[in-house]
Amino acid sequence: MAQSPNPLVRDRDVDFLLYEVLDVPALTALPAFAEHSRDTFDLYLQSARRLAREVLFPAYKAMDDAPPRLEGGSVTTHPLMHEIWPQLVDLGVIAATDPPKWAGNPCRSRWRCWPTGT
Secondary structure, eight states: OOOOOOSSSOHHHHHIIIIIISOGGGGGGSGGGTTOOHHHHHHHHHHHHHHIIIIIHHHHHHHHHSOOEEETTEEEOOHHHHHHHHHHHHHTOSSOOOOGGGTSOTHHHHHHTOSSOO
16 A cells, blocks of 8 residues: 655655754664664654545645644543544553563553543
8 A cells, every 4th residue: 555645744854854964863872772773773664654645634724624622621632633633642652651671651541531521
């Protein structure tokens, strides 16, 4: 399956900035990134691009037309956000994870519960 192009920025430009300008693979010399490589960076980028193109981009118009509302002390979000939020959490883009020595990201379970009924 061919990837659809990003309507906002070219993948080539992102890859150039990450790998040629910023030299992201050099991070693997640091203990926190020692288990990673260009391959793991590419896999994460591929997952983020897929989520952005297939889930987020198609939902933006509907969510912009019906933004969150504060009603009676509760925030009501667009119903699409209930489907999108767990995918964002699973990909790890909501909050930085804790180091593995601290058993990963304890925040993830708290965030996974939101949004539930409102």
